[in-house]
Amino acid sequence: MNSFRAIEERSGSHHWLRFYFLFSLVCAFSIEAGFSEQVSLTPLWTVNTKTFLESAPTVADLDGDGVDEILVAGREEMIALSGSGEELWRWRTRGRFMTYPSILRTGESDSLIYAADTSKLLSCLNSKGEEVWTADLEAGSSWSAPVVCDLDSDGRMDLVQTDESGSVSVFDALTGEKKWSAKVEGKPVSPAVGDLDEDGRDEIVVSTSEGMLSALSAHGEMLWTRKIGGTWETWAGSAPVMFRDSRGRGLVAFGTSDERVVCVDENGETIWSHPTRGSVAATLSVGDIDLDGRADVFLITQTGVVHRYAEDGQPLWEIDMQGRTLGAGALIDLDGEGALEYVLCTQDGHLMVLNADGENLFDYRFENRTINITPTFGELDPSTPGLEMAITGGETGKVFCFATSAPRGTVPQWGSYRGNVKKTGAWFDLKVGEKKVSMVLEDPSLELHTCDKPVRFLISNPDPGASPLQASAGCLRPDGDRQSVITS
Incomplete structure (x- = not known):
């Protein structure tokens, strides 16, 4: 019965x-949950950059004119496009780019752009693509984005960059002067940087190819290190993310190569852990998709399964997309109706939009792969009423631009591969006071x-x-x- x-x-x-x-x-x-209407995404333009694009674009207002530009890291070149797809400049690096550029606004009409390549070269460019400073790392860097931050809250911006020797190095973001360097075990991927314990100084958390998770202080002292999983290559390493939950705790979440998602506290102690359907290579996304005052953690496995967890580890849903991905999903109110959506791309060119209940609101197939992509949003076209979305097209070298219904001024909760243009991998904007x-x-x-x-x-x-x-x-x-x- x-x-x-x-x-x-x-x-x-x-x-x-x-x-x-x-x-x-x-x-x-x-x-009493209502279901979102299907969203609308309209193709605006496509540009062929004639290079190999294996990372997501970065969108920001580089020159302070009120209109965003698009930055993409080609195989050997950094390329800037206008909001209409016109090429503004390209700058050639010494080696190969396997990274995502980060951006620091330095004034009303200029920005600094940072990226490291596989030949040990860390470069800083201005908004016109001109070299400002360079530094040599101890080894090449792959799949580790530079992080712009103010580690010790002294008003001077810092730049955190890892390399494959296990070095975590901090530079003065304006001058390139090296401040300090520390070692971790293995090859690190993109670090997460933020003030976990709310002491006024940032912590740096990195995961490495040896399955280690380590936390460093703002001055480079090792705070703790933990064995978190099996070994992996840098392309298959899930970079950690930081967030604050509804209880005010600073937490770190990450995926492992042995098919688990783990969340630890500021001291590296495990808060919760769950098996996943497949190993996790992509960075995670964090936000509050249903605006209930509790953080949500999203991840996508190498077998193409999307998992959503509550901040306390409760599994909320999982969806098998039948397509693997190495990029994080974005979290944004894509239709302007007040509810957030989760926007993602698979490696084989499948663009999807999901609502908080995991329902598929939009489905689009590119004729090419979309490698390591997090859809990225900005105000690219002044003639449209909403934000635009930029996506890169893998081996084809194409950049695609779509019009969205997201109103101008909409700020994504997780809006790029590492959450924001500074690539901090941290989200501390939970609105606990608006608990539902x-x-x-x-x-x-x-x-x-x-x-x-x-x-x-x-x-x-x-x-x-x-x-x-x-x-x-x-x-x-x-x-x-x-x-x-x-x-x-």
Whole structure:
């Protein structure tokens, strides 16, 4: 006999709902959740840069004229395009670029652009593509973006760059003067930089090819190091991300080569961990997609499965896209309706837009690969009412521009490969004060796919009113039969 029953418990603003399932079921739940309408993305232009593009574009207003430009790192050249796709300049490096450029605005009409190549060369260019300074690293750098930050809050901007010797080096971002260098075990990928413990100084967290995760202070002292997984090549290394949860804790999340996602606190102690369907090579994305005042963690595995987790580790959903990716998804209100969407590209040229419930709102197939791509957004065309989206096209060398319905001024929560143009890999903008009604599993470790034991949800209403709150949970049995329960 297949059945379930519900038991309700009330305590203050919390409403408990317990379900008992007699068979293994797949369950979903919601609280008067509306579904977003399908989004619209309109192709505007395509430009062939005639080079190999294996990293995502960076979009920013380089010259302070109010209109964004596009930066792409070709195989051996840094290329700047106008918002209409016109080539503004290209600068040739000494080796090969396997990176994502970062940007520092230095005045009303200028910016500094940073990138390292495989020949040990770290370069700083101005907004016109002119060389400002260069520095030699101890080894070449691959898949490690430079990070622009102010490590010790002294008002002088710093630049953090790793290389394949295991060096983590910090330079004066304006002059290129080397401040310090420290060593970690293995080849690091892009570091995450931010103030985890809120002491006024940033920490640097890096993962390496030896399966190590290390944290350094603003002055280069080793704070802690942990063995986090198996070994990998730099192209297959998941760079860590930092975020702050609704309790104010600074956390670090990362994926591993042995098919796990792990979240640690500021001291490197594991908070939660889950298996993933495939190893994780791409960096993660962090934001608050449903605006409930609780952070969300997104990752995409090498087998093409998208996972979404709550800040406490609760698995929320997973979607098999049937296409691997090495790039993070973006988080942005793409249609201007107040809800956020998750925008991603697969290696084989599949562009998708998902809403907070994991529903597919948009599906587009390029005729070429889109390698290591995070869709990137900016105000590229003054004649359109919204933001534009830039995507690069792998071996074809093409750059694609789409018009979106995101209003001008929209700020993505996660808007580039490492979250922002400074490539910090950190998101500390959670709006806890705007907390909404939430419905979460009491036991975050419970797998949603095999609920063969009692399942209890905690419904929290931070601002209860006179109107009753209605909650629902649905179950899908293996034979396709759906069952649901509603309570208020």
